[in-house]
Every structure is written in C-alpha cells, then in structure tokens.
Amino acid sequence: MPNSPSEPARHPSGAPSGAPEAASGEARRVVVRRKGPMLVEGPVEVELEDGSVVSSDRFQVALCTCRRSRRYPWCDTSHRDRA
Amino acid sequence: MLPAPRGPLSRAVTTYLRGAGPLPSEAEVAAAPVYGEDLQLALYLCYELHYRGFADVAPALEWDPDLLRTRAAMERRFLAALREDAPRHDSVDGALAGILVEPVDGTGVSHFLRDKGELWQLREYAALRSLYHLKEADPHAWVLPRLRGRAKAAMAAVEFDEYGGGRADRVHARLWADLMTDLGLDTTYGRYVDAACAELLVTVNLMSLFGLHRTLRGALVGHFATVEITSSPGSRRLAEAMRRTGAGPAAEHFYDEHVEADAVHEQVVRKDVIGGLLEDEPELAPDVAFGVAATVFTEDRLGDRLLADWGGGRSALRAPLSQAATHVS
Incomplete structure (x- = not known):
C-alpha cells in the first residue's frame, strides 16, 4: 500500500525506493540469544564469505550463529544440546 | 465419502450422518476403549464436519445439537484419558x-x-x-x-x-x-x-x-x-x-x-x-x-x-x- 499523504516520505533524501528501511532512519531490530539463531525480519539477503548472496523472503529469518548448520547461513536447529 | 465403521459407535455415527438411524447411546460411548479404533473414528467423523465435511453428509449437521452432544461425551472421555496419561510437568x-x-x-x-x-x-x-x-x-x-x-x-x-x-x-x-x-x-x-x-x-x-x-x-x-x-x-x-x-x-x-x-x-x-x-x-x-x-x-x-x-x-x-x-x- 502506498504511503498516505499524511505520512512522512519514506526516503526524504532521495534514496532508491528499494533501499532497506534502516537506511531511512528506522532501525531494524535484530533478536539475539546466547543460545540459538539470530532472528531478523525478512526479506533478507546474506552475503557469504565467498561473495555469493543467498536470500529468503520469509517474514522472519533465523540466521545460524553456532556455525553447525548444514543449511548455513540459515538455522537448522543444530545448536541444540545432544544427549 | 464416509469411511467404513469400525464398531458400534462409528457405525451409529455414520448411519446418523446419512440420516438413517439414531446416535449411539451414552452407555455405548462409555463402553468403548477410549483410544480404540471405534471411538477415535467416530470422533474423527464429528470433527471432519468442521473442516471439509463429506460428500454424502448434509453440511448443516456440523451444528446438529444431538451430534454435538455425542461428540462432547466422546471428548470428555478422550480429554480425561489424556490428562491422566500425559506426563505432568511443573512448568x-x-x-x-x-x-x-x-x-x-x-x-x-x-x-x-x-x-x-x-x-x-x-x-x-x-x-x-x-x-x-x-x-x-x-x-x-x-x-x-x-x-x-x-x-x-x-x-x-x-x-x-x-x-x-x-x-x-x-x-x-x-x-x-x-x-x-x-x-x-x-x-x-x-x-x-x-x-x-x-x-x-x-x-x-x-x-x-x-x-x-x-x-x-x-x-x-x-x-x-x-x-x-x-x-x-x-x-x-x-x-x-x-x-x-x-x-x-x-x-x-x-x-x-x-x-x-x-x-x-x-x-x-x-x-x-x-x-x-x-x-x-x-x-x-x-x-x-x-x-x-x-x-x-x-x-x-x-x-x-x-x-x-x-x-x-x-x-x-x-x-x-x-x-x-x-x-x-
């Protein structure tokens, strides 16, 4: 839905309309926990070490922080304790 | 189409759903093994009316008071058994x-x-x-x-x-x-x-x-x-x-x-x-x-x-x- 006229323009500086919201001054909150993935509101693009980019358009994305995921950079619950 | 009955409860419920006979009695509901084929199928049939129903069943039976009463009798037994059998946790x-x-x-x-x-x-x-x-x-x-x-x-x-x-x-x-x-x-x-x-x-x-x-x-x-x-x-x-x-x-x-x-x-x-x-x-x-x-x-x-x-x-x-x-x- 387009912004209504009463709302301030999203990108007053003339940033490209596809720029992430954070660039317009609205900080995106990322949820971190000592144990478990980092939660980021989607859609998300992730640039990996080799320069390749993967993307997810899920409403919320769980990024692996334990580095054990077999679907890295996405969480696959490999951080869980094993017993 | 309605599945085949597996005992007196599910037989009575399928017959009732076709408009061809009475619902099971309270005694029949009380006598059936709670996790058994018959009671669980009868309950499944009652629930299915709230999803997509059956081609050979009148859709309005979803809110039929007598059927809901029978369903409730089966649910009371099911829920009581689950509360008894599921492990209890403090939190x-x-x-x-x-x-x-x-x-x-x-x-x-x-x-x-x-x-x-x-x-x-x-x-x-x-x-x-x-x-x-x-x-x-x-x-x-x-x-x-x-x-x-x-x-x-x-x-x-x-x-x-x-x-x-x-x-x-x-x-x-x-x-x-x-x-x-x-x-x-x-x-x-x-x-x-x-x-x-x-x-x-x-x-x-x-x-x-x-x-x-x-x-x-x-x-x-x-x-x-x-x-x-x-x-x-x-x-x-x-x-x-x-x-x-x-x-x-x-x-x-x-x-x-x-x-x-x-x-x-x-x-x-x-x-x-x-x-x-x-x-x-x-x-x-x-x-x-x-x-x-x-x-x-x-x-x-x-x-x-x-x-x-x-x-x-x-x-x-x-x-x-x-x-x-x-x-x-």
Missing part, C-alpha cells in the same frame, strides 16, 4: 526441555526411516500423515480469535507462512500433495482415512479437540509449539530418507522446506506465541504444558505402533496400498 519450560534436546542415538520413526526405511514404508507413512498434512495448519488457525496482541500477531505470521505466504503453490498442504504424487499416492482429501490406524486418528483428533475449544487455547498453543520444535530435525531425517530411496524431488522438497521454515517457526512460537499468551494469561501455563505433554504422548504411541509393525515386517495400514507407479527420475 512450560519443564515440558519443553525434553524436546529441545536432540538424542544422539534416536530411535524414533524418523530415525528408522532415515536409516533403513524402504519405499513402501515411506508410502505408508505419507498415506497416514496425509490425514493431517492435507489440512496442515488448519486446526491451529482456530486459535487466532482467542489470542490477542503479540501472541495473535506471531501466530498469524507463522500460519501465513504455513499457508504459503500468499502463494497458492507454496501452501504446505499443496507441497504435501506434491510429495504424495511423487510417492504414487492418491491426493484426494480423505482418501486414506480407512487405512489409518487408531493411533494416527488420535494424533489428528488431538489437534481438532484443542483447536475447536477456546477453553483449550493454552493446550493448542502447546501442541503447535511441540510440532514446530520437533519438526525441523525430524524433517531433516525424513528428507534424507526421501533422497536415499529416490522418492522424488517434491518429496524431498516438502521436508527440506520444513527444516528451514520450522527452525524459524520454533523461535517465533516460543518467544512470541507462548511468551505473549502467558504475558496476557499466565494462568494458562499448566494448559500449555499439558498440550506439549499430550502431543508427545500421542506421537510416541503412534511411533511405537509404526515401529512394531514395520519391525515385524507388517504393514502399518488397515488396508494395503495399491501398487502404484513410483516416481521415475
């Missing part, structure tokens, strides 16, 4: 602790199928699970009007993802139908009810019971959390089983998608659905814990049944599957 965290740990040497159905499942066993598994997956996420949608604020927003977001994020070709029930096609199964809704054992009917009746009663909204949330928490690692094992047996690309994709989706859903459900619900209504904590425990209890019963049958070289279905052309890659 929601205590109930979840057991499923947040991955066993090193797991012995469940997904471990069995990953390590030595044969194609015929995967087909039987899919035929059984189709009773839920062809209406995946539907029982949980009933809880939405009973939540508010943070819990409602988070629950709706996860359900939106289950329903394909607005894209019909990504609805999880659709992905499931594609998996069934890969396995040479019939994707017609309700096709395998006759083949499903009582242990499977119990797992689906549990969600319908929790979903249809506002008083059980805490238990429904506990059920949903359990599904989402256990799904990701289980789906990885089932994806491996599908790959190893050459089941087909859609069969692999269904479980691959659930590895990633449910790792996210788990976090959202724990943090915002359970967290939000208990912030609003902390007195529901024991119900959430009960929902978790009842889900684990009924899934374990199903797993034991399947492994006993397959371990003994037997079919786990009440009616054998027809030999169907399997996927050719």
Whole structure:
C-alpha cells in the first residue's frame, strides 16, 4: 500500500525506493540469544564469505550463529544440546 | 465419502450422518476403549464436519445439537484419558526441555526411516500423515480469535507462512500433495482415512479437540509449539530418507522446506506465541504444558505402533496400498 499523504516520505533524501528501511532512519531490530539463531525480519539477503548472496523472503529469518548448520547461513536447529 | 465403521459407535455415527438411524447411546460411548479404533473414528467423523465435511453428509449437521452432544461425551472421555496419561510437568519450560534436546542415538520413526526405511514404508507413512498434512495448519488457525496482541500477531505470521505466504503453490498442504504424487499416492482429501490406524486418528483428533475449544487455547498453543520444535530435525531425517530411496524431488522438497521454515517457526512460537499468551494469561501455563505433554504422548504411541509393525515386517495400514507407479527420475 502506498504511503498516505499524511505520512512522512519514506526516503526524504532521495534514496532508491528499494533501499532497506534502516537506511531511512528506522532501525531494524535484530533478536539475539546466547543460545540459538539470530532472528531478523525478512526479506533478507546474506552475503557469504565467498561473495555469493543467498536470500529468503520469509517474514522472519533465523540466521545460524553456532556455525553447525548444514543449511548455513540459515538455522537448522543444530545448536541444540545432544544427549 | 464416509469411511467404513469400525464398531458400534462409528457405525451409529455414520448411519446418523446419512440420516438413517439414531446416535449411539451414552452407555455405548462409555463402553468403548477410549483410544480404540471405534471411538477415535467416530470422533474423527464429528470433527471432519468442521473442516471439509463429506460428500454424502448434509453440511448443516456440523451444528446438529444431538451430534454435538455425542461428540462432547466422546471428548470428555478422550480429554480425561489424556490428562491422566500425559506426563505432568511443573512448568512450560519443564515440558519443553525434553524436546529441545536432540538424542544422539534416536530411535524414533524418523530415525528408522532415515536409516533403513524402504519405499513402501515411506508410502505408508505419507498415506497416514496425509490425514493431517492435507489440512496442515488448519486446526491451529482456530486459535487466532482467542489470542490477542503479540501472541495473535506471531501466530498469524507463522500460519501465513504455513499457508504459503500468499502463494497458492507454496501452501504446505499443496507441497504435501506434491510429495504424495511423487510417492504414487492418491491426493484426494480423505482418501486414506480407512487405512489409518487408531493411533494416527488420535494424533489428528488431538489437534481438532484443542483447536475447536477456546477453553483449550493454552493446550493448542502447546501442541503447535511441540510440532514446530520437533519438526525441523525430524524433517531433516525424513528428507534424507526421501533422497536415499529416490522418492522424488517434491518429496524431498516438502521436508527440506520444513527444516528451514520450522527452525524459524520454533523461535517465533516460543518467544512470541507462548511468551505473549502467558504475558496476557499466565494462568494458562499448566494448559500449555499439558498440550506439549499430550502431543508427545500421542506421537510416541503412534511411533511405537509404526515401529512394531514395520519391525515385524507388517504393514502399518488397515488396508494395503495399491501398487502404484513410483516416481521415475
């Protein structure tokens, strides 16, 4: 839905309309926990070490922080304790 | 079409649904084994009227007072048995602790199928699970009007993802139908009810019971959390089983998608659905814990049944599957 006229323009500086919201001054909150993935509101693009980019358009994305995921950079619950 | 009856209760209910006879008596309801084939099928028939119904049943019977009274009598027995049999936990965290740990040497159905499942066993598994997956996420949608604020927003977001994020070709029930096609199964809704054992009917009746009663909204949330928490690692094992047996690309994709989706859903459900619900209504904590425990209890019963049958070289279905052309890659 387009912004209504009463709302301030999203990108007053003339940033490209596809720029992430954070660039317009609205900080995106990322949820971190000592144990478990980092939660980021989607859609998300992730640039990996080799320069390749993967993307997810899920409403919320769980990024692996334990580095054990077999679907890295996405969480696959490999951080869980094993017993 | 209505499935075949399995005893006096389900016979009376199917006859009543056709408009051809009386409902079972209270004494008949009281006499039937609570987790047995007959009572569980009769309850399943009552619940199905709230989903998609049956071609040969008048849709208005969904709200027939006499049928609802019979359903309530079966539900009272089912719920009492579950409260008796599901392990008790002091807290929601205590109930979840057991499923947040991955066993090193797991012995469940997904471990069995990953390590030595044969194609015929995967087909039987899919035929059984189709009773839920062809209406995946539907029982949980009933809880939405009973939540508010943070819990409602988070629950709706996860359900939106289950329903394909607005894209019909990504609805999880659709992905499931594609998996069934890969396995040479019939994707017609309700096709395998006759083949499903009582242990499977119990797992689906549990969600319908929790979903249809506002008083059980805490238990429904506990059920949903359990599904989402256990799904990701289980789906990885089932994806491996599908790959190893050459089941087909859609069969692999269904479980691959659930590895990633449910790792996210788990976090959202724990943090915002359970967290939000208990912030609003902390007195529901024991119900959430009960929902978790009842889900684990009924899934374990199903797993034991399947492994006993397959371990003994037997079919786990009440009616054998027809030999169907399997996927050719």
